Amino acid sequence: MKISCQENLLPAESFEEKVRIAEKIGFDAIEVWGRDLDARIKSILDSISTSRVKISTICSGYPGDLLSLDRKEREEAIHGVIERLKYASELGAVGLIVVPTFGKPKLPDLYPLYRDVLELERKLLIEELRILDKYAIDYDVYILLEPINRYETHFMNRVLDAVKIISEVYGEKIAVMADFFHMNIEERDLSESILSCIHLLRHIHLADSNRLPPGFGHTDFRAPFATLKKHGYKYYMAYECRIPEPVESNLEKSLGYVKKLIEEV
Ligand code: LER
Numbered sequence: 001m002k003i004s005c006q007e008n009l010l011p012a013e014s015f016e017e018k019v020r021i022a023e024k025i026g027f028d029a030i031e032v033w034g035r036d037l038d039a040r041i042k043s044i045l046d047s048i049s050t051s052r053v054k055i056s057t058i059c060s061g062y063p064g065d066l067l068s069l070d071r072k073e074r075e076e077a078i079h080g081v082i083e084r085l086k087y088a089s090e091l092g093a094v095g096l097i098v099v100p101t102f103g104k105p106k107l108p109d110l111y112p113l114y115r116d117v118l119e120l121e122r123k124l125l126i127e128e129l130r131i132l133d134k135y136a137i138d139y140d141v142y143i144l145l146e147p148i149n150r151y152e153t154h155f156m157n158r159v160l161d162a163v164k165i166i167s168e169v170y171g172e173k174i175a176v177m178a179d180f181f182h183m184n185i186e187e188r189d190l191s192e193s194i195l196s197c198i199h200l201l202r203h204i205h206l207a208d209s210n211r212l213p214p215g216f217g218h219t220d221f222r223a224p225f226a227t228l229k230k231h232g233y234k235y236y237m238a239y240e241c242r243i244p245e246p247v248e249s250n251l252e253k254s255l256g257y258v259k260k261l262i263e264e265v
Pocket residue numbers: 059060097099146148152179205240
């Protein structure tokens with residue numbers, strides 16, 4: 001298991017300095033945001049060229065909405081995902097994190113043509129993922145579908161929702177990413193949930209119950225970490241949380257806690 005940290009959590013102005021701090025704290029990689037990558041990719045590549053720190057993943061940052069009612073917005077999202085798959089490949093990252101939509105449904109309820117709006121959304125997303133899978137194969141990176149809790153989206157709240165969608169795409173490069181903060185709200189048992197998607201699991205977001213760093217809330221990471229270890233999970237877990245001041249020493253403290261747990265389970 002390798003551990004990454006989202007770029008915005010690292011207390012520095014320049015990317016070069018963030019890489020230095022990530023390395024000093026003991027992270028293996030940095031997760032970058034998908035915005036403005038065109039302008040930033042060269043300096044990101046330059047910054048990691050002399051470091052052991054890698055780029056684990058790209059988090060979203062594309063325009064549009066894959067489940068918008070407006071064709072232009074869907075096309076923008078499809079194009080934006082394709083562009084970031086290329087960047088992921090150039091950065092040597094595992095893939096791009098994709099949240100199909102935030103908030104309420106934007107499509108109409110077409111009952112009885114579809115059972116409900118969720119069925120229509122699922123069918124639309126599956127067709128889009130079939131298009132995107134071809135690019136992901138070419139670039140040899142994953143599209144990492146992220147289930148998000150019910151307060152942020154109505155669509156794909158649980159890891160099994162993502163597994164079911166992927167099983168209908170018949171794609172090679174569509175995978176699940178599991179976020180401990182969202183799982184803590186939506187799943188009955190963290191370890192069982194991990195187990196239910198382990199064959200498709202290619203990335204994880206790390207946060208405690210209160211979205212502070214692991215060790216600062218009440219999530220019990222032991223059983224899910226043991227499941228990951230038992231099944232030889234070899235991809236990244238990336239910190240996505242709020243870090244209380246002083247940021248650098250709290251990141252260090254939490255990372256120590258996570259590494260010790262992984263060793264112990
Ligand atoms: C949003 O809550 C989240 O978890 C992000 O990873 C989505 O991009």
